[in-house]
Amino acid sequence: MFFKARPLEFEAKKPIVILNKDDAEDLGTKVLDRVLLKIAKKSLVAIINIAEHLIPRGEIGLYGSVQEKLNVGFGDKIEVIVADTPKSLLHIRKKLTGNILKTDEIREIIDDIVKQTLSDIEITSFVIALYNHGMTMNETAALSMAMADTGKRLDIKNKLVFDKHSIGGIPGDKTSLLLVPAIASFGLTIPKTSSRSITSPAGTADRMECLCPVELDIDEIKSVVKKTNGCLVWGGAVELAPADDIFIQIEYPLSIDPLLLPSVMSKKKAVNARYVVIDIPTGKGAKMKTIEEAQDLGKSFIELGKKLGIKVECASTFGEQPLGYAIGPALEAREALRTLLTGKGPDDLVGKVVHLGSVLLDFKRVKNSKQKMYDSIRSGKAGEKMREIIEEQGGNPNVKPEDVPVGSDTVKIKSSRSGKVLWLNNNAIRAIARSAGAPKDKGAGILLYKKLNDPVKKGETLFEIYTEKSYKLERALRDAKNLNVVGVGKSYEMVLAEIPEEEEHRKYFILER
């Protein structure tokens, strides 16, 4: 049947067309069925939506992307033919019933997801099928490869590529900002691509952006790495494994994360990494609650790495409090830079950098790797390398910690009792920092004054909230009052928390990549 084109103003990446209800019935089609559109020598398969009034009979509404691809204007005649169900949808249905998918079936699914030809309902059913039925290691490897292959590649010629990844979840985790220049200072190649925050107060890309640009293209990244051996850039700008961004849109509202392994490893594959250390923060308020869980995940990463030709080591790290004292992009950038430039910083931060870095050095059988990592920080060698990287990425190499602007509206939260810090609530800290404006407002966040086991006197400051906008300060302050942030007491008491009668609806889901 032929229809008159009616371009619509909707922003949508999916190739959606809208038919009048009666026309759809004439074609024998329903919502989400597919049609083949033909005009001149161009053709395109699109997803059907149906409207009762918006589109008159005989017309076909075209979302922006369809209109562009077919290059049609209002009133142009388009032939519309009922199309087959996409093969990828048949594979998704197969997985929905618990079957194991073949490599080429997974590839077809990921191809269609990246090409945006599957609907939200269909992609959701795939994500939930993975969540419910799990994946074999072969499926996970196929998925990782398909996700890497459907995106761009960062290929540093003639270099063995090292990489580091954290599965995230600990506020204030600025490890990469120290580890990358330290490793690069040993002459190893570490082109670190990072994500921005999804559910946290700051991602590595958000932190680094306080010091220099992070949205570099592939050629710019290669040039930085060629000169300095390292970089700290935003992976989103270079479209590595773009399927992951689509999965995140589904996973976030459902608070599920069945694609963690292929998500991480597809990106390592996309930068052609050969040696990778993966940080698995563990504990109450982290993604992995117990060491056993962390070990299981770590073993899976190692096994998956073998299938992808990547040597992986994992470390389960202490995750029951934020790392260092600063939370929020600018505050963290300051803390990282100060540590690099002075060679001195919070013990837990430096300790973690040294430990994870030494794992990378051990891949190369470097002797006394821990000591060497420690020396690279303390001596300022890593700091010197950081200046080089900042400069090559287009920043000011002489930037000082105080130069990084932080929020000017601040408030200190004081302790109502004396004792020592028995616990810190990562979820609450994350929530307050986000209410304060992080990561969107780079200067917003939290500065901790006390950490686990520190003695506290009544009236002493526990933490300080930084904001750029006063209404956000109010919002954060309200949260600080309502949430149990820091536990101060004489000794561990039996009552951890009072269970409120009303169910709490706050979302504490950690989805980081």
Next chain:
Amino acid sequence: MFFKARPLEFEAKKPIVILNKDDAEDLGTKVLDRVLLKIAKKSLVAIINIAEHLIPRGEIGLYGSVQEKLNVGFGDKIEVIVADTPKSLLHIRKKLTGNILKTDEIREIIDDIVKQTLSDIEITSFVIALYNHGMTMNETAALSMAMADTGKRLDIKNKLVFDKHSIGGIPGDKTSLLLVPAIASFGLTIPKTSSRSITSPAGTADRMECLCPVELDIDEIKSVVKKTNGCLVWGGAVELAPADDIFIQIEYPLSIDPLLLPSVMSKKKAVNARYVVIDIPTGKGAKMKTIEEAQDLGKSFIELGKKLGIKVECASTFGEQPLGYAIGPALEAREALRTLLTGKGPDDLVGKVVHLGSVLLDFKRVKNSKQKMYDSIRSGKAGEKMREIIEEQGGNPNVKPEDVPVGSDTVKIKSSRSGKVLWLNNNAIRAIARSAGAPKDKGAGILLYKKLNDPVKKGETLFEIYTEKSYKLERALRDAKNLNVVGVGKSYEMVLAEIPEEEEHRKYFILER
């Protein structure tokens, strides 16, 4: 924060608002998070979508339903406050991990689905959770009650209500058109609400609509039933258990149907039925492939009925060929009316009507129930009652079968060999009838000339395709040539079908209610 309203022209039942990406980040919200909108004394919780260009900063795009409910115009100031995650979504997540839901949790989910405050992704995850984890009988009962309670009720005062339901799947199944007047002719009350076709060539409402109006409101239905004891109307017009229509939108593209039990029984509850017979067509090309499957399903219907205060009997009926000879709304209406008026019709059709009807009479301990049902058809008593019902619903009581218009473009498909009919392919017959235009074109469909075990001579007509439009005839004819519709041979041969090398993408999913 305050935003300027920007009404949008989108048709959408869901309360969706669109924010500029930067504003959403300022609020600390993501796609599908919820916001509370406040203006004057009105307020509403809406689902967030995010746009990069469509909506300028400081504005909030409002879908039609939001604009109406808040009664705002362009530029009006709306306060936007981040809202909690809906409780129903927490319950859905609970089911997603395989937990059993409580009655009030199920009620909250169904409430929000009917109020359209859950996104497609969220409803999809609920449907798939039910598909994957199943439901306990208590959950199924709670779901049925919630689905009934969130819609309208048809309450026939002071009458014991009888009802009949088929889970569908057999082309040409016009049983209700004969059973309802027959049962009503015994003085029993049977206010039959039916669905229109979803994936079949005709639903009962589509068939009846060829004889008289079926879109009656509740008062009109009551009046018809008061005068005639029965009716045959479209349930969609009176919004019984409207959640089901929303579930169907998700189930159809995924080809899954986890809600069959609550879908059917919520509608029986909504009409306050006390005695119900359920027809479960069984066999290759039906929904239930084996008698064991049919028995399991039947037992579940009976058990669920007990929980809902409904006495249920089930019958597994022969489902390996169409019922009667006519397929398609008008052709079927003709066949049903002719049988009622002459007292004579296809053996399988009359036999099924007699059997299912006798189950209803048995609830009332009527003696010789089968013979009485048979007599009611043969004597024309049921036909007389049908005329009354047609008249009360606003049709012409003297309508004759020939008065019902059928398609004028027809073609006969002939046998290429002699033998007898070994099998009929329900899926192929359904597909061809739909290609021919059914159910949209009421006069389109198929008339069978031969059924199972009938002798066939080479060149004899096997079936005839009826269409209202010539391009649909071409389409149906192409299907008739490509699909294996009727198997004619001397005896059952070992080869049932050749397996094509290429995967077939045609959708043969039966979703009927």
